[in-house]
Structures are given as C-alpha cells and as structure tokens.
Amino acid sequence: MSSIKEVAKQAGVSVATVSRVLNNDPVVKPATKNKVLQVIKEMNYKPNMLAKNLRKQASQTIVMVLPSMSNPYFSEIARGAQAAAYDNAYHIIIGTIESKRWILDTYINLLKTNLAEGIVFVSSSASKELLEELSDEYKIVLCTEHYPGIDSTCVTIDNKKAGYEATNELIRRGHTRIAYITGNRETSSVTARIEGYKAALKEAGIPFRPERIAGAKNSFEHVKETVNGIVDKGMNIDGIITHSDLQASFILKGIKEKSIAVSERIGLVSFDGTFLAEITNPTVTTIVQPLYELGYTSVRILIQKLQSDTDAKEEGLVILPHQLVIRET
Amino acid sequence: MSSIKEVAKQAGVSVATVSRVLNNDPVVKPATKNKVLQVIKEMNYKPNMLAKNLRKQASQTIVMVLPSMSNPYFSEIARGAQAAAYDNAYHIIIGTIESKRWILDTYINLLKTNLAEGIVFVSSSASKELLEELSDEYKIVLCTEHYPGIDSTCVTIDNKKAGYEATNELIRRGHTRIAYITGNRETSSVTARIEGYKAALKEAGIPFRPERIAGAKNSFEHVKETVNGIVDKGMNIDGIITHSDLQASFILKGIKEKSIAVSERIGLVSFDGTFLAEITNPTVTTIVQPLYELGYTSVRILIQKLQSDTDAKEEGLVILPHQLVIRET
C-alpha cells in the first residue's frame, strides 16, 4: 500500500501538494495537478482514511440504532438511512440492540471514542434518561418516537391523525366494538394514536372502553394472549386496530387456527404498510408509513446538523405523510 | 474531550504510562495503575480511537455486504453477523447494495482506504471478477454462495442434499410433476439444489423435464409470470419448489387471487425458513436454513483470519445443518 510520501517523491513534489490535489484545492497549477493525478493512478494510490480522520478529527460516520431487524418495518427504515448516508458521502453503522443494554452501549461508545459523529435512534431504542445524558454533547435525531422534554429533532408521522383515520375506517364499515392493540410500551406514537382513536369514537358517539386497549410485543404468543385477554374481560369485539403489520399477521394466524377467539369477519386495520400486509391471506388494511423516507430524512437531518455546526438545538417534529390503504380485512 | 496528555499530567505520569494502563500492560506498578485509573474516571476520559486506529493501522471494523434488506432472510443473517462482531469486539458495517454497482464500490473502498479490515459477501453480492480482483489483497468470506475457482472460505448449507429432501418430500406425498422456481441467476446454490432435485426424481423413476425449471426474482410479478410461463408451456404441475419463502408467499397470493393458474392443492416447499413461511395462509413447508448461524459463522471466520495473519488461503466450504420443516403446503 503506497503512501502519500511515495506519490510525492514519484511526482517530484511535496506531500503538501499531493494532499492539495487529493482535496481538489484549486490553488494548484493544472500542470502539477495532472502530473500528480497521473502518478496517483499509476501507483494505484488510495489515501489512508485512518490518518485523514485523525487529522480532521472527523470520521464521516454516523450510527443508527434499531430495536431489532426481524421486522421489515425496521429494514425499510434502514434502507432509507443507508441511501441518505450514501447521498451525503457519510458512512453509516446500523446496529440492532435486541433489548440489550450492553449492545446499545457499544454503539454509544462509537460516539464517545470519536468513531462516529452523530446518532439516530429509531423507535424507542434509547431511554429518556440516556437521551438526556447524550443530548448535550452529541448530535441526535429521533426516528418515529420522541419524548416530551427532549429537544432533539424527531422525524415521524402524524400518529393522532392516523389513529383517527384507522378507527374511522372501521366505524365507516359499521364496526363499533373496536379493540386497540398498542405497542409494548407507552411511547409517543401509542399515546397519539390512542388520542386519534378516542376522537373518532367520540365523533361517532361510540362510548370509549379502556378495557378494549392493551399492549403486546411483536410475537405471536403475546398478541394471542393480549387479544384473548380483551375478549376474556367480556369485551365482545368486532374490530381491531394493531400497532404493526406483524401483529395483524399474528392475529390472522390465530383466527385461522382458532387459537384467537374472534370471528373471521372482524375488521382489522394495522399500522406500517410493510409487504407483510400484502402476503397474508386475507391482505390487511393498513396505515402505510413512509418508512424509507423516515429513515432517509432522519439521516439527512442529522448530517445537516453535523455540517452546520451551530449548537442551536432546534426542537422540532418533522411530520411525513402517511396513507390509509384499504385491503381485504 | 480530554486527551491522554491531560490524564498524564493530572496523574503525574507520562503518556506512555497512561497508554500502558489503558492497554492493561501488566508491567505497570499497581499503585501507578490505580492512580491513573482514578484520574481517567474523574476526567471521564475516553481514548480517541481515530488516533489508536492510525497508530495500530487497524480499524477493528469489517463490512458485510448484502444484496438487499427487504427479505427477512438477509435480516437474520445480518443479525447473526452483528452478534459475532460484537462477541469479538469488532465493529461491523452492514451494507445493502440493491444491485447498484456504485454502492458496492463504496463498501469496497472501505477496504481500500483502511477503514475496514475484511469483508463478507452474502449471497451473490459480488461478481466472480470482483472476488478475483480482491482476494489477493484482502480477507474475504463468502456467505451462502461460492464460485468455483475462488479460494475464499464459504459458509453455507448442503444445498444438494436440501434440494433432494425438498423434492423427496413432494414425491413422498404423491406429487410427480414438480416445478422448480430457482433464484434469479445461476448461482452455486441453484446448481446444487437442482442436482438434488434431479437425483430425487431419478431415484423415484420420474422423468426430468427441464421445462419445469425457471428462475424468478423476489417480486410478485416475476414469480407470477414465471409460474404461469411453465404452465403455458403445457406443463401440468402438481408441485412447486421455490428458492425462497418470499417466492412461496407470492405463489400463495397468486393462487388465492387466481392470477397464478395452479390448483390450491398443489404441493409447495420453499427454502429459507424465515417467519414468512409461518404467517402465510396456508403455512409453508420449508427447508429451514440456520440463517443466524450462517451470518455468525461467516463473521467469526473472517475475524479469525484477520487475527491469525497467515496468508494461507484455506479454500473451504463450511457446511451448516439445515432442516426440513413440514407445514400445511
């Protein structure tokens, strides 16, 4: 592996000059530049980015942390994130933490040891406490979930409106006893969607019953128990809204194998709009989130912050449009 | 951000000593070590890895290149890869190339500019030519697909045996007119699986008809056209083996909406064993590949190669066990 020194010697110039042509400094004389360029090509020289990074105190790298990768929901966000990093000539390290704090810590350490310049947390992959600790020192963007009191930019959809639309769609079809399966924890999106749900019920004059709301993880067993739990409480339900396509697919599976005690003719609307909602039988009516764009925009904004090194922590929600897509359920 | 110099001054030792403590050099006197450790803690010092990397000429980083991320097949491999990197204290950059050569090139450049030490190519994410070019200079591991004549280690399953078992399962159930939907290109796994398919047919005395074999991309339209194409050739089929769960899910979708002209009672066996095969209706009989382990093992072997800097290019196939799981199709 040849170094800048060898290129300089071969071209008969100083390393400073080689460095200047490498960085397209317009000050170098065209003839010199061409000579250097030719030698670089001949020697097949590639600059050592380890040295450049140290010198410039910048790694041109960001990290995106995801809760998991088994849900296509996250894959799509990651895909958009990669594209944005690529478009801005940044490297991106995508990490899935699988609910393990020590894995999260290795990614945080990338920031602390100068290997990464900024981070985007997808979904609720970081606790409020962690965000508070980090937000003074590092550039952070949140993707899909935010926390009240944390002034990092968050890229998400209008969850309240989406919750309203999902509920309204079921009401429009004549469903009145609508259960709501939320995500595992009470995140900002859960709260907002429930608000929309309540608003739609109220508007239709349907009484709100808190027993119809329950949270479930993205596993078949959890979803099954949760839905059956609602039914067991004496709640006779004729519609379900889920927090994710994955949950909806599990419900369909449970209905089919009769381990979930609801009718096949139940109304079902999910959130996300991954391809999962299209390969189930029946296909699922869903709130399509602009997942690729959520990932893309999060990274784009993070890099913008990095490049304009103003410390202005513009709090801010960036709202991307969603869409209700009606399918068979 | 405090540097090693400040720690040294504060602790009343040289930077050399601080460095030794940082690297657990047993030579430093316990008293000195404790003093330094205490100062490090007080100052909340974190070493600058950019400097360490340059000094040691090592980034402790590898890259894994995947064709895409929209198939859970790849997500699972990526998950295993991340775990292996974590367990060996390496960083891993996972990149999806989406069939775009220029994206691939950015990941290759990570190697060439010293930002990454090695690479694992998943599926056929690199051409044979590229592998030939890179294999002299860099440490490479292939995951799931290999090329004859390329002496990089490949971690995969026994595709011939798996193809045999898939075919045999359908024959056992009385199917004799079995179509084979392969992957898009003629990769090593495709070739091997077809060998197994032929072997099973031969053993059962069923004539082999090449018109029953055709390739398809992982998209609904492609799969639909491919299956219909086989039928249009006058091939009356009563069984299908697919290259992926995703293809199988598309076939079920097509059968249901009657855009694919085969009977609902067709025998269907897929490859992969992702959760997709469980959320379709009916659920799909599948060859379960140890995806997490494929990813994990590929990375583990790459790091081993990196650490034992022998140039011995041990060609070699590492075969992991698969399993036929019988479900509803």
Place this chain on the structure above:
DNA sequence: CTGAAAGCGCTTACAG
C-alpha cells in the same frame, strides 16, 4: 503556486 514543518492522539521500541 509550492514546500517545510507542526500536529492530530495515540503506541511502542529503546534506554535507563
């Protein structure tokens, strides 16, 4: 327009 030199923050062979 170009070069000599300092320096980014570490590690390590060498001397003591």
Place this chain on the structure above:
DNA sequence: CTGAAAGCGCTTACAG
C-alpha cells in the same frame, strides 16, 4: 517499572 521520543499518514497555517 517508567519516560522521552519517534512515528502512524495525513492536512494546513505560514512563509516564500
């Protein structure tokens, strides 16, 4: 057991 010093491969302010 510890420190002074060289050096990893770049960039850039400064001088000319």
